[in-house]
Amino acid sequence: MKRRVLMLFRRFGLVGPAFRTYERAVALRPSRIRTVDGPPLPPRRLMVRVAGTADADWFLRGGRAAYDAIAAHISLDDANDVLDFGCGCGRVLRYWGAHDGTITGTDRDADAIAWCRGNLAFARLLRNGLEPPLDLPDEGLDLVYALSVFTHLTAGLQTAWRDELRRVVRPGGRLLLTVHGRSYLPRLSGEERASFDAGELVVRWGELPGSNLCSAYHPERYVRETLADGFEVETLEPEGAIGNPTQDLIVLRRTVSASA
Ligand SMILES: C[S@@+](CC[C@H](N)C(=O)[O-])C[C@H]1O[C@@H](n2cnc3c(N)ncnc32)[C@H](O)[C@@H]1O
Numbered sequence: 001m002k003r004r005v006l007m008l009f010r011r012f013g014l015v016g017p018a019f020r021t022y023e024r025a026v027a028l029r030p031s032r033i034r035t036v037d038g039p040p041l042p043p044r045r046l047m048v049r050v051a052g053t054a055d056a057d058w059f060l061r062g063g064r065a066a067y068d069a070i071a072a073h074i075s076l077d078d079a080n081d082v083l084d085f086g087c088g089c090g091r092v093l094r095y096w097g098a099h100d101g102t103i104t105g106t107d108r109d110a111d112a113i114a115w116c117r118g119n120l121a122f123a124r125l126l127r128n129g130l131e132p133p134l135d136l137p138d139e140g141l142d143l144v145y146a147l148s149v150f151t152h153l154t155a156g157l158q159t160a161w162r163d164e165l166r167r168v169v170r171p172g173g174r175l176l177l178t179v180h181g182r183s184y185l186p187r188l189s190g191e192e193r194a195s196f197d198a199g200e201l202v203v204r205w206g207e208l209p210g211s212n213l214c215s216a217y218h219p220e221r222y223v224r225e226t227l228a229d230g231f232e233v234e235t236l237e238p239e240g241a242i243g244n245p246t247q248d249l250i251v252l253r254r255t256v257s258a259s260a
Contacts, residue, residue: 036060038097039119042089046112050088050148052212063091066147066243073235073251074174079143083136085165086149090116090123092243097122101142106134108210130210131157132164141169145176148244150227152214154206158227166230171256175231178241179218181248188217199225218248228252 036056041047044054051059070076070092080101087093087105089112096103099122106126107113113127128134144165150158165175185193192202199221205213224233231252240249 039090039094042112042115042119046089046115047091049109049112049212050091059091062243064095064243066092066241067095069240069242069249070143070145070176073249074143074176079174081141081143083141083144083168084123085134085144085146085161087116087125088112090120092145092147093120093123104136132160134164134168136168138167139170139173142173143176144169144174147178147241148247150177150218151180151216151247152210152212153216154203154209154214155201155216157209158201158216159229162227162229166254169254171254173254174234175252175254177227177250177252178244178247179223179227179250180215181218181220181238183239183246183248184217192217201226223248223250230255 041056041059047054047056047059051062053059076099082096082099082101082103084093084096084103084105087107088109090105093103093105093116097120102124103122104124104126105113105116105120106128108128108130110127113125116123117125126135146161146165150161153161169175185196188196188202192204196202196217196219199219201219201222202217204215205211208214218227220236223236227250231254233250234253235249235251237249239246241247
């Protein structure tokens with residue numbers, strides 16, 4: 001949706017409803033139809049919420065590519081207990097059906113979680129609030145991944161969720177994230193770019209935290225100095241998130257001495 005139109009709605013306090021109407025309109029656009037192997041496709045309105053489009057082909061291929069990117073960066077033999085934080089309607093979760101260990105998905109979107117519960121029987125599904133906590137014990141997970149989730153959180157929520165995800169990952173376990181890095185600089189205004197270049201997190205539409213309209217941009221310095229607190233940075237690959245183009249892919253390893 002055009003920024004100028006959104007600014008107009010913002011003046012009247014209507015930006016949230018306007019954006020939801022826009023997402024519903026996107027869900028009405030025709031898309032390529034294909035036969036689906038595995039779980040059924042979610043309703044189009046749910047696909048739009050995670051992918052920005054209801055194109056089934058993109059949803060499936062993007063989800064598969066994201067799963068493959070995880071498998072390329074993490075030894076899944078060492079990742080028995082896994083959490084998909086911000087799983088939405090299971091774009092990536094749907095590919096974990098053959099996993100030998102446990103797979104949990106969690107999201108704040110009640111409709112998405114209800115759909116996953118009804119259609120991805122191999123996974124455990126939880127709903128969480130905008131803010132922590134998760135209903136999960138300390139240090140019980142080998143891997144948490146959050147694909148295009150920190151991209152929609154305000155500064156306070158970034159650090160709150162970093163701490164919460166660090167709490168649930170075991171020492172030595174991994175947190176894999178995707179973020180808007182330098183490839184998104186052309187989207188930013190001159191002032192926002194200056195903040196980004198100074199190593200500061202840039203957040204737009206912070207009044208709608210957790211929605212796709214709220215967008216956060218992560219300079220490398222912020223990732224290393226703030227997001228990675230209590231972790232070691234194993235990988236920081238610009239545009240490496242092949243299932244979430246053109247986001248950066250980050251793998252953090254929880255330091256063994258970090259307290260939760
Ligand atoms: C762009 S979608 C990505 C969904 C999924 N990870 C994927 O790659 O297909 C962002 C997701 O983050 C979820 N989300 C945003 N804030 C959240 C929060 N505080 N806790 C859990 N999920 C959140 C949204 O509901 C949405 O499902």
